[in-house]
Amino acid sequence: MGKELPPAGSGGDSIEPVDLKKALEERYLAYALSTIMHRALPDVRDGLKPVHRRIVHAMRLLRLNPDQGFAKCARIVGEVMGKFHPHGDQSIYDALVRLAQDFSMRYPLVDGQGNFGNIDGDNAAAMRYTEARMTEVTSALLEGITEDAVDFRPTYNEEDEEPVVLPGAFPNLLANGSSGIAVGMATSIPPHNAAELCDAALHLIEKPQASVADLLHFVQGPDFPTGGIVVDGRDAILEAYETGRGSFRVRARYATEDQGRGTWQIVVTEIPYQVQKAKLIEKIAELLVARKLPLLDDVRDESAEDIRVVLVPKSRTVDPSLLMESLFKLTDLESRFPLNMNVLSRGKVPNVLSLKSVLQEWLDHRKEVLVRRSRHRLGEIEKRLEILAGYLIAYLNIDEVIKIIREEDEPKKVMMARWELTDNQAEAILNMRLRALRKLEEFEIRKEFDGLTAEKGQIESLLASDAKQWQMVAWQIQKARRDFGPEENPELGRRRTAFAEAPEHDDADIHHAMIEKEPVTVVVSAKGWLRAMKGHLSDLSTLTFKEGDSLKLAFPAQTTDKILVLTTGGKFYTIGADRLPGGRGHGEPIRIIVDMDNDQDIVTAFVHDPARKLLLVSRAGNGFVVPEAEVVANTRKGKQVMNVKSPDEAQRCAPVGGDHVAIVGENRKMLVFPLAQVPEMARGKGVRLQRYKDGGVLDAKLFAIDDGLTWQDSSGRTFTRTRAELAEWLGDRAGAGRMVPKGFPRTGKFG
Known part of the structure; x- marks a missing residue:
């Protein structure tokens, strides 16, 4: 092969510069x-x-x-x-x-x-x-x-x-x-039911001004081939169809089968659209092995032609709906199918359309198809009528036609001149078969001619009238509804997907259903390291810590509990006990588990009880009561409950009980006042509980005045002061108080 030469006149340089940005665009x-x-x-x-x-x-x-x-x-x-x-x-x-x-x-x-x-x-x-x-x-x-x-x-x-x-x-x-x-x-x-779509289209032909809400009387929502249950509210469905964007929550259909003697199992018969059954069962089995489904004992696939997935509960006391709720949350037994009706409008322009616009464009297309087919038929009729007219002339003059064909050199021209025939007519006469010359044929031709003339009139009146065209389109849609609707075609036409409201369950119940319940001991070190030891430990002296670290507090809990942690910055953090690092090693610093500021420390940690109230006290002597349900944080960032500005900080958190508060300052002065004087707030700085010249709070305790105030000294002895003995310390909130009574611990703490 010879060497390729550059084009003539290019001076050997055939490279053309191209702007890369423009070329790429x-x-x-x-x-x-x-x-x-x-x-x-x-x-x-x-x-x-x-x-x-x-x-x-x-x-x-x-x-x-x-x-x-x-x-x-x-x-x-x-x-x-x-x-x-x-x-x-x-x-x-x-x-x-x-x-x-x-x-x-x-x-x-x-x-x-x-x-x-x-x-x-x-x-x-x-x-x-x-x-x-x-x-x-x-x-x-x-x-x-x-x-x-x-x-x-x-x-x-x-x-x-x-x-x-x-x-x-x-x-x-x-x-x-x-x-x-x-x-x-x-x-x-998503797929829909054809009969419902036809009904909505017929309604739109009758009432072109109909709204999407009107059309949803006919189209209930998606109709998936795999069935399932849509658990969205009607408002959400309406908004999705009006805007062309949204999503549908689809759940598996299940039933509880009685096994006798109080035992039962759940059988899933329909799964959400586009979920692969084998992968779904694999996922449930994985969660079972990982002990994320404590209410479930086993899963079996007994499907043949139809779907049958059997879920066996851990015990007969399990609530079936709670078990399913935990599965819906963790697996594809519930899935979301997005709606984004982005289509080529009029076959040219990508556009997100509403339900009404989609149906309207389909109807407009059907009308255009009807008009085009009618015009095509009209053209065919006119061609045929022209030929039939030629045939009739030939029949009326059959002997002369035969004579011309036999004797003339160019019979076509002669015939066209003799009877003013068109080229097509003359050609048709010449191509006619001899057997068509029998007498009966003339009657057939007249009959066909009259029939076609009548049809031509009908088509012309159809093409001239918009109302008749819509009538015809409606008739065609009714035919489609008949052919593919549930009456004529029950297996294909019946609605498969049902609609239901999702049952309301308390999030805490579902949370418990997803975690294996086991006893643990939560251990918090002085430097803020957290861990959960298995079982409820009675002897804490065996716990080991990093060098320079020691035990701050430890308390029993269950893996299903929420642990609340209060920091000196007045923030509460919520950590699931199941998410705490295990007892091997020293655990993890709290700053890895939640987003806690470096300059803050843990004040206390305890198991969450939504029915309780807490008394929060800052070092400067401010405080308030907060319902415990209000302090739960849903994110790693925590929830700011007590507003404190440095150098002040949150110092005490005690569960509310009794009717009086005893508070001791660093100046060893004690004040006792009614709990009713402390306001209840969701968050804030609080009110002054005790007044100081300098220093701040050492300890605070809530107690019932009729039972008396108790404390323990350093040697473990318990002291109790009755209401009468506390008379000189009783006062109103924000007082300075009196020096602590005799026998009060040197530490200034109630023990």
Whole structure:
């Protein structure tokens, strides 16, 4: 091969400079448009993407009608790839397989024979083994395609033609749904019930001003091929259909089966759409092994043709709805199906449409198809009438016609001149068979002529009247509703997905249902290290700590409990006891578990009891009562409850009990006052509890005045002061108090 030469006159330099930014923009835009238009988004009119439309069109050309035999899928894929869709055979076959799966498509477009995969996620057999033909739904989508109902365009190599859109006598976009990811946009439309869609469309023809809320009287919501239960409120569903964006919570359908002698099991018979059953069961089994489902004992798959997943509870006392609630939270037994009705509006513009707009565009398309088919039929009638008129002339002058044909060199011209025939008429007479000359034929021609003339009049009046066109469209939609509705076709047409309100359960109950209940001892070190030792420890002297660290506090709890931690900054943090590091080693610093400021320390930690109230006291002697339910924090950041400014800090937190407060300052003065004088607040600085010249609070205690105030000294002896003996310390909140009574511990703490 000779050396390639640069083009003549290029001076040996044929390099052309290109602006990279501009080139990339142009090329990426072209790619994005191609993806949006020719791959990812469905056309609003027939609900199909190009690959599906080409598969359906190729099957029509192969005459794979519902009443004909099957053909190998390899043959269909070859036809599609060779003539219409120059992409990989596997991607075409995958699209074909999905059209045949009754768990993927609400109304399958392909009738498959052989292994087309299953709901467990297994693949279909290779295309050389499987066979397919069209379904009745596909026939409805193609109805009238040979009657100039839609435009055709050249295929990729311009050797053939393919339809731009199908006539679509079936509301396929919403009935079968669609999903796809383009460049910068995506679409996700759930399947719906065709009978309901037809009813809504008929209502829209009658009342074009109808709102989406009116249409939802007919279209209740999605109707998934795999059934399930939608647990969204009507308001959320309405908003989703009005805006074209939203999502649906779909739950599995289950029933409780009595096993006798008080035992029972749960049987799941329908799972959410597009959830693979095998993966779902695998996930439940994993959670069982990880002990995340304490209420569940076992899971079994007893499915055959229909779904049957058996869930065995730990004991007969388990609440079935609580067990299911924990499974809904942790597994795909509940899933969210997004709604994003992003479609090619009028086949050209990507747009997010409401339910009403989608139905309206389908109706407009049906009307256009009707008009085009009517015009096509009118053209055919006119051609036929012209020829029939020629035949009648020939019959009336049959002997002369035979004579001209026998004797003239150019009979066609002579006949045209003699009876003023058109070229088509003369040609038809010359092509007429001899057997058509019998006498009866004239009667047949007159009858056909009159019939066609009457039909022509009907079509002309239809084309002239908008009302008649809508009437005809409504008749066609009623026919589709009959064919695919539950009356004529109960198995395909009945609604499969139900609607229900999600049962209300207390979050704490569900939280408990998801955690194995075990006794633990929560250990907090002086330097803020946390851990949970297994069991309730009675001897804490065996605990080890890092060098320089020691025990601050330890208390018993259950793994299902919430642990509340109060810091010197007045913040409460909530930590699930099951999330605390185990007893091996020294645990973890609290700053790893929650977002706690470095300059703060732990004041105290305890098991959360929502029924209790707490008294919070700051070092400066301020305080207030807070309901414990108000201090629970839902995030790592914690909840600011007591407002303190440095150098002041939160110092004491005691559960509220009794009716009086005893408070001791660093100046060893004690004050006793009624608890009623301390306000209850959700958060704040609080009010002054005791006044000091300098220093702050040492300790505070709540007690019942009738029982007396008790404390322990350093040697463990208990002292009690009765109401009468406390008389000199009794006063109002914010007083200075008196020096502590005799026998009060040197530490200044109540023990």
